[in-house]
Amino acid sequence: MSDDTIQAIFERHAGEHGELISILQDIQAEHGYLSEQALRMVAAHRQRSLVDVYGVATFYRCFSLKPRGRHLLTACTGTACHVRGAAQLVARLEQELGVKAGETTPDGQFTLERVNCLGACALGPILVVDGHYFSRVDGAELKRILTSTCGQRAKPLKSARPAVVPRKAAPAARKALARLAVGG
Numbered sequence: 001m002s003d004d005t006i007q008a009i010f011e012r013h014a015g016e017h018g019e020l021i022s023i024l025q026d027i028q029a030e031h032g033y034l035s036e037q038a039l040r041m042v043a044a045h046r047q048r049s050l051v052d053v054y055g056v057a058t059f060y061r062c063f064s065l066k067p068r069g070r071h072l073l074t075a076c077t078g079t080a081c082h083v084r085g086a087a088q089l090v091a092r093l094e095q096e097l098g099v100k101a102g103e104t105t106p107d108g109q110f111t112l113e114r115v116n117c118l119g120a121c122a123l124g125p126i127l128v129v130d131g132h133y134f135s136r137v138d139g140a141e142l143k144r145i146l147t148s149t150c151g152q153r154a155k156p157l158k159s160a161r162p163a164v165v166p167r168k169a170a171p172a173a174r175k176a177l178a179r180l181a182v183g184g
Contacts (some may be wrong), residue, residue: 010023021060067104076125087127090114
């Protein structure tokens with residue numbers, strides 16, 4: 001991210017009360033994560049210590065200090081989702097994507113995260129893909145979600161259509177979808 005881009009963000013929020021979080025949100029929206037360089041620039045601009053800015057960036061779950069994939073998959077593992085199969089869902093996602101929760105696929109397409117509660121307990125297990133909530137996710141629904149996400153548009157509809165691997169899907173996504181298609 002260029003210094004000019006960050007400077008423009010500073011100017012957009014000039015004079016706002018409590019603008020630190022807004023600035024960090026805008027930087028992350030532009031860059032995909034909060035780099036050390038960006039945090040240092042924010043600290044200098046706001047005349048705050050790097051520790052203060054880092055503390056805010058690590059306190060809120062919405063911020064990431066590591067690059068995230070193009071698609072963010074967030075699985076709820078709270079009690080209600082857990083008893084409805086969230087652990088199996090996360091294990092299946094880890095297996096299919098080839099990464100553990102908290103990691104990003106080598107091709108940069110997917111980041112898998114786990115959270116303690118998403119507030120939709122009666123509908124679990126819940127999977128959030130790029131901001132879209134999917135309820136009662138099972139194996140067939142997971143196939144459809146990943147297939148749809150590889151096609152760039154995840155739609156929260158319940159159906160059990162067979163997986164179709166898009167021709168232009170990234171390598172890790174194609175491999176994961178191929179395993180799902182054969183029931184692996």
